[in-house]
Amino acid sequence: MAAVVHHEMSPILKSTSSQWVLQVALDVPVSVSNTGVFDYAPCEVEWSSPDDWLGRAVLVSFGRQQVVGWVVGHAAQTDVPADKLKAISAVLAFVPRADGMWLQLIRFMARYYQRGLGEVALPALPTALRTASQFQEVDGRLSLGVGKQAWKKWQAMSVAPAPLSLSAGLLLSEEQERVLAQLTQAAQAPRQSPQLLFGITGSGKTEIYLQYLAGVLANHPDAQVLVLVPEINLTPQFYARLTARFGDDAVVSLHSKLNESTRLVNFWRASSGHARVILGTRLSILTQLPNLAAIVVDEEHDSSYRQQEGVRYSARDVAIYRAHQLNIPIILGSATPSLETWHAAQTGKYGLHILRQRAISGAKPPAVQLVDTNKTIMMDGLSTALRSVIDKTLAAGKTSLLFQNRRGYAPVLYCGHCGAVNDCTACSAHMVYHQTTRLLHCHHCGTQKRVPKACASCGNADLLPVGQGTQRLEETVQNHWKAARVRRIDADITRKKGQLETQLADIAAGEVDIIIGTQMLAKGHDWPNLTTVGVLDVDGGLFAQDYRAPERLFAQLQQVIGRAGRGQHAGHVIIQTTFPEHPLWRHILAHDYESFAADELAVRAQLGLPPFAAHALLQVAAPRIKDALEFANAARTAALNIIDEHGFDTLTINAAVPMQMMRKNAQERAQLLIESPQRSKLQAFLPHWQAALTQLKSRLTWFVEVDPAEI
Numbered sequence: 001m002a003a004v005v006h007h008e009m010s011p012i013l014k015s016t017s018s019q020w021v022l023q024v025a026l027d028v029p030v031s032v033s034n035t036g037v038f039d040y041a042p043c044e045v046e047w048s049s050p051d052d053w054l055g056r057a058v059l060v061s062f063g064r065q066q067v068v069g070w071v072v073g074h075a076a077q078t079d080v081p082a083d084k085l086k087a088i089s090a091v092l093a094f095v096p097r098a099d100g101m102w103l104q105l106i107r108f109m110a111r112y113y114q115r116g117l118g119e120v121a122l123p124a125l126p127t128a129l130r131t132a133s134q135f136q137e138v139d140g141r142l143s144l145g146v147g148k149q150a151w152k153k154w155q156a157m158s159v160a161p162a163p164l165s166l167s168a169g170l171l172l173s174e175e176q177e178r179v180l181a182q183l184t185q186a187a188q189a190p191r192q193s194p195q196l197l198f199g200i201t202g203s204g205k206t207e208i209y210l211q212y213l214a215g216v217l218a219n220h221p222d223a224q225v226l227v228l229v230p231e232i233n234l235t236p237q238f239y240a241r242l243t244a245r246f247g248d249d250a251v252v253s254l255h256s257k258l259n260e261s262t263r264l265v266n267f268w269r270a271s272s273g274h275a276r277v278i279l280g281t282r283l284s285i286l287t288q289l290p291n292l293a294a295i296v297v298d299e300e301h302d303s304s305y306r307q308q309e310g311v312r313y314s315a316r317d318v319a320i321y322r323a324h325q326l327n328i329p330i331i332l333g334s335a336t337p338s339l340e341t342w343h344a345a346q347t348g349k350y351g352l353h354i355l356r357q358r359a360i361s362g363a364k365p366p367a368v369q370l371v372d373t374n375k376t377i378m379m380d381g382l383s384t385a386l387r388s389v390i391d392k393t394l395a396a397g398k399t400s401l402l403f404q405n406r407r408g409y410a411p412v413l414y415c416g417h418c419g420a421v422n423d424c425t426a427c428s429a430h431m432v433y434h435q436t437t438r439l440l441h442c443h444h445c446g447t448q449k450r451v452p453k454a455c456a457s458c459g460n461a462d463l464l465p466v467g468q469g470t471q472r473l474e475e476t477v478q479n480h481w482k483a484a485r486v487r488r489i490d491a492d493i494t495r496k497k498g499q500l501e502t503q504l505a506d507i508a509a510g511e512v513d514i515i516i517g518t519q520m521l522a523k524g525h526d527w528p529n530l531t532t533v534g535v536l537d538v539d540g541g542l543f544a545q546d547y548r549a550p551e552r553l554f555a556q557l558q559q560v561i562g563r564a565g566r567g568q569h570a571g572h573v574i575i576q577t578t579f580p581e582h583p584l585w586r587h588i589l590a591h592d593y594e595s596f597a598a599d600e601l602a603v604r605a606q607l608g609l610p611p612f613a614a615h616a617l618l619q620v621a622a623p624r625i626k627d628a629l630e631f632a633n634a635a636r637t638a639a640l641n642i643i644d645e646h647g648f649d650t651l652t653i654n655a656a657v658p659m660q661m662m663r664k665n666a667q668e669r670a671q672l673l674i675e676s677p678q679r680s681k682l683q684a685f686l687p688h689w690q691a692a693l694t695q696l697k698s699r700l701t702w703f704v705e706v707d708p709a710e711i
């Protein structure tokens with residue numbers, strides 16, 4: 001395993017002539033350069049072999065700017081004329097050198113997701129390290145701008161892999177013990193395969209991860225382990241459990257809400273091999289970890305693992321590749337596995353380990369009751385049954401959670417006179433009325449505007465907020481239960497620094513009676529005092545168009561239901577619905593993921609949808625839909641030509657169509673879906689198509705998403 005060394009600040013050296021050129025990956029879109037790799041001459045360094053350059057972060061001039069890049073290869077020749085070939089400006093010793101495995105990972109991602117190497121590789125660095133202007137020349141040496149203090153702090157740290165200070169784990173239940181033994185056994189196999197830990201909510205998966213990882217870390221004094229969680233707001237609780245078990249010095253977290261200085265130090269600690277336990281959100285899967293020995297992906301089904309900007313990848317899938325590449329164990333944990341993972345476990349491709357009971361003895365899955373809102377008197381969205389359960393919960397000194405997956409006050413501001421609603425001018429969407437800011441917000445493009453005094457169409461001054469969001473629910477609840485301590489948790493409160501932390505701390509301290517929250521709250525949290533959950537207004541999800549909608553809704557409901565009754569006290573869940581006959585409820589009432597998954601997989605198999613097929617989706621955006629469709633149709637013709645020429649016979653090229661939400665951010669969007677029952681056929685086709693698309697030389701924005709989240 002690699003030793004940990006501290007880097008000196010690197011000298012800036014002038015160029016020399018050389019027999020070979022270096023290939024440097026830069027973060028430019030694929031529409032500019034298919035590969036994202038550019039040739040440079042080496043600058044003068046103490047190393048003699050071109051191999052010594054591999055994996056170094058460097059500063060180079062590109063156009064009129066200095067930019068940061070990675071050296072990913074070298075070659076004997078270049079097409080760049082000698083007088084045009086520029087030399088590398090400096091080697092950035094602030095970035096630990098990447099090893100061959102990491103370069104291979106980046107290559108795999110670029111190929112699989114059809115993007116440039118630099119587009120994949122550069123986001124692996126904290127912003128301060130990939131921004132050329134942050135590097136300043138002082139006395140012939142490079143110094144870091146904003147990161148200077150962080151660098152000093154890191155330089156003062158011990159360079160060796162951090163020692164663990166291990167605390168004893170909990171005494172495992174029989175079931176946990178058995179699963180831990182199975183996982184340990186699986187880790188002995190000569191060829192590792194992913195292991196699915198399918199455990200109901202509250203079954204003690206986290207404790208198993210901790211004890212499993214303790215074993216891995218004890219095996220080797222340098223070993224590093226990576227724990228992925230889907231959401232930043234899950235990191236504080238998880239971090240606390242990790243540091244309590246492994247010691248403060250051994251654990252770092254990596255996510256985008258850290259301040260730049262902490263982010264830098266944590267990045268150095270992780271990428272140098274110093275930190276032993278790395279807790280991160282999806283972006284951390286790109287971090288170089290020289291001694292990586294095991295990976296855990298918690299809530300593996302969660303859609304937050306999909307990167308939706310820039311290179312669109314699934315961090316879960318990249319984690320699986322990374323484990324495969326290094327032949328190290330990977331555990332995928334979930335109470336509601338993704339159907340892809342479940343299918344792989346059913347067919348024996350992945351190991352399967354099941355926890356059917358709650359970890360705390362006596363704790364049971366909560367009783368779930370459906371309330372037919374057609375047949376009951378509703379008061380401000382709350383049924384009589386729900387109100388009376390909340391009354392009882394309050395009287396018992398316990399906590400209730402109301403799940404309302406829509407933030408803001410009301411989703412529509414409606415003119416009672418002419419029926420006009422307030423729509424976003426840039427998106428095909430209504431603007432949501434927010435009472436806290438007294439503004440209309442577009443949840444798609446972020447536009448905000450003042451609430452109009454009167455209807456723009458007819459002048460009527462009486463505009464009505466219609467429908468319910470979390471803010472309105474908060475108001476209703478507080479009016480109804482005047483003495484109750486009510487807290488709302490949704491994405492809006494996270495904008496104020498520290499507010500989320502305070503709210504979560506209040507809840508954990510048992511100082512909250514009624515919690516109102518969106519899906520942000522639904523997962524992962526462990527509050528023993530929470531006994532009652534009310535689910536409001538999820539009917540929209542029953543009839544959504546996307547084929548993954550039932551899977552998402554089932555997972556979301558299982559998660560939110562799973563927050564109730566985790567301690568010694570029985571839980572009670574009330575779901576309000578206008579469609580009590582919908583088949584999904586049968587599985588929910590029975591807490592039966594397996595029957596749900598079997599039904600859903602049968603549908604997918606019949607329709608030839610993932611995991612029984614692979615998808616790639618072209619998305620095109622233009623000011624006018626006509627132009628977007630024109631490009632998508634040209635892309636379709638190009639695809640058909642490639643199939644004619646190369647004979648990729650199993651591919652289906654669908655028609656180019658406007659996207660379901662056509663307008664967004666003042667752009668109109670079209671899409672084109674390509675399907676194949678065999679992933680390898682689709683993968684073989686994509687590079688040809690990507691090259692053809694680049695040839696179309698359009699100024700429109702377009703990209704291809706491999707394994708798209710939604711179609």
Ligand SMILES: Nc1ncnc2c1ncn2[C@@H]1O[C@H](COP(=O)(O)OP(=O)(O)OP(=O)(O)O)[C@@H](O)[C@H]1O
Binds near residue numbers: 172176
């Ligand atoms: N062996 C054990 N003995 C006693 N308590 C345990 C044991 N294992 C876990 N617990 C406790 O049970 C509760 C639930 O465990 P944990 O949060 O790990 O469940 P989980 O399976 O990760 O749940 P979820 O999927 O809902 O997040 C926690 O309070 C945890 O401390």
Ligand SMILES: [Zn+2]
Binds near residue numbers: 425442
């Ligand atoms: Zn908008």
